[in-house]
Amino acid sequence: MTAAVFGLGLIGGSFALALRDNSLAGEIVGVDSSETNATLALQLGLVDRIVDFDQAAKADLIVLATPVDVTPVLATKILNQITPHQVVMDMGSIKEELCEVIAQHPQRSRFVATHPMWGTEFSGPSAAEHGAFKGRTAVICDGEKSAPDALETVRRIYQTLQSPVIPMSAAEHDIHAAYVSHISHITSFALALTVLEKEREEERIFDLAGGGFESTVRLAKSSPDTWTPIFTGNKYNVLDVLREHIHQLGVLRRMIEKDDKEGLRKAMKKANEIKRILK
Amino acid sequence: MTAAVFGLGLIGGSFALALRDNSLAGEIVGVDSSETNATLALQLGLVDRIVDFDQAAKADLIVLATPVDVTPVLATKILNQITPHQVVMDMGSIKEELCEVIAQHPQRSRFVATHPMWGTEFSGPSAAEHGAFKGRTAVICDGEKSAPDALETVRRIYQTLQSPVIPMSAAEHDIHAAYVSHISHITSFALALTVLEKEREEERIFDLAGGGFESTVRLAKSSPDTWTPIFTGNKYNVLDVLREHIHQLGVLRRMIEKDDKEGLRKAMKKANEIKRILK
Incomplete structure (x- = not known):
């Protein structure tokens, strides 16, 4: 099987490595809109060759690991010119818009929408890691809209990578992802901004960071290019969670203001229940 | 040198282990207000014996690793009955209130106020770890108010544990700690509450947590008993940071509402500057 990876950053680069490390693909070619990244990916051995769109669109397996605002149009263009033996998959963090854009495409069944729950705060080809997806859940969205053979190809890849596959609708995925991934990034960005804004003594941040x-x-530390289109693309779910989060912070703030130790203790005890879910 | 540790949880237990592992103390005795914890600490070998207050107050080195609302009164009671060869130190997360309470005590100079920047989300004697403080900064507050020999004893201990010591005033410490430690705990508690409140499908949290x-x-997951008195004890600094943090979240929220991609990108790029400080 030949594979083409569009977007040779953290996710695409790691997936290319995983395909090779597990002998899942013969030749692996790559496409990246940044020439610098393409060259670097080639130097790092993430892919065998850098090719153009038309060449990449001929691969047996076409993997889209591009920013989520690029993927829907790119997916459509690729579906426009593939033959029915090819499989196209994406790895993006939001799924509803993409699945809506390709919904009526005559070749929709060749597409498998996925989201492996792995990432780091680093980006670009040099952030790619071996063994990245092992043990991490891979969500497959709207699997009933993919042809059984295409679905099976992608399932088998994730199985080989030791990523447990779970099915979900695209809409359901985007709601859960807002809670479990997107809000964490927003709070983290806001926390960095808070500290950078107010804590002028940077040495102290470093000393006390433990x-x-x-x-x-x-x-x-995550990439703005990756996360801007995720936040705006999953706008309504993200805003819903963000409103609740700001509300919860407000509740804690008022308890601290009023020295309400009993209230604080109870709230934290409730928060501790997260232990039940995450060991 | 004999040592007595008051509070045999995560911090006190780990410090007892560190004293023993580095042959810094002969006998190490312990005191804990919870009989269960005291028994467990003894079983785990954190201390050699469980003793009462009066016996513990005779040790050459007395270490207070109690919740921060307990420490000021406990410190005063201990200073009331020690002799001038003894050294008392604490390890609490806030320092200003404590230093104020003991400020005029005739034996103030026997006390060394410290805060080692180490911790985990676990608590109790079973959370104690070997090698806990290695490589982590230890703050010593208002060191000029401690006798040179007491200061030297404590410095040498941290040096042996490979904890770089930095001096700071108690007031300065509490401001920086609010930024670099306390706010992180508040956002984390609020995040858990947000997700527990709205995400009813716990299995999804588990599946997607990557x-x-x-x-x-x-x-x-941190202990409400530890953190309630930290938040209320460092109230004004914590509220100051929390207000700024809620403001930053509001700014990001409005950008998402307005699809202000350029604004989001710029804000995240600014947040990325935290890389400069934390590699």
């Missing part, structure tokens, strides 16, 4: 800051602010 | 949630919500 107190919990590092883990909560880690995601604030 | 998307960044785990690292930002980790601190929400």
Whole structure:
């Protein structure tokens, strides 16, 4: 099987490595809108060759790991010119808009919409990691709209990567992703901005970071190019969660203002229930 | 040197282990207000014996690792009955109130106020870890109010534990700690509450947690008994940071509402500057 990866950053680069490491593809070619990234990806051995759109669109497996605002149009263009033996998949963080854009495409069934729940705060080809998806859930959205053979190809890839596959509708995915991933990034960005705004003594941040800051602010190092279209593309779900989050912060704030120790203790005890879900 | 540790939880337990692992103390005795914790600490070998207040107050080195609302009164009672060869230190997350309470005590100079920048989301004796403080900064507050020999004893301990010591005033410490540690805990608690409130499908949280949630919500597992008195004890600094944080979240929210991609990109790019400080 030949594979083409569009977008040779953190996710696309890691997926290319995973395909190769697991002998899932013969030749792996790559496309990237940035010439610098393309060259770097080639130097790093993420792909065998950098090719143009038309050449990439001939691969047996076409993987879209582009920013989510690029993917819907790119997916459509690729579906426009593939033959029915090819499989196209994406790996984006939001799914509803994409699935809506390609919904009526005559070749829709060749497309498999996926979202592997893996990432780091780093970006670009040099952020690609071996063994990235192992043990992480891969969501497959609206699988009933994909041809059984296309679905099976993608399932088998994730199975080989040791990523448990779970099915979900695109709409359901975007709601859950807002809660479990997007809001974490927003709070982390806001936390970094808060500290950069008010804490003028940067050395102190560095000295004292062991107190919990590092883990909560880690995601604030993430790429604006990746996250801007995720936040706006999943706008209504993200705003819904963000409103609730600001409300919860307000509740805690009022308790601190009023020295309401009993209220604080109860709220934190409730928050502790997250232990039940995340060990 | 004999040592007595008051409060045999995460911090006190880990410090007892560190004292022993580095042969910094001969006998190490412990005191805990919870009989269960005291018994467990003894079983786990954190301390050699559980003793009462009067016995503990005779140790050469007395370490207070109690919740921060307990420490000021406890410190005063201990200073009331020690002799001038003894050293008392604390390890609490806030320092101003404590330093104020003991400021005029005739034995003030025997006290060294410290805060090692280490912790985990776990609590109790079973959370104690070997090698906990290695590589983490230890803040010593208002060191000029401690006798040179007491200061030297504590400095040497942290040096042996490979904790770089930095001096700071108690007031300065509490401001920086609000930014770099306390706010991270508040956002994490609020994030857990947000998700628990709105995300009814707990299985989905578990499945999708790889998307960044785990690292930002980790601190929400922390002990309410530890954190309630920290938030109320450092009230004005914490509220100041919290107000700014809610403001920053509001700014991001409005940008998402207005599809202001350029604004979002710029804000995240600014947040990325945290990379400069935290690699």
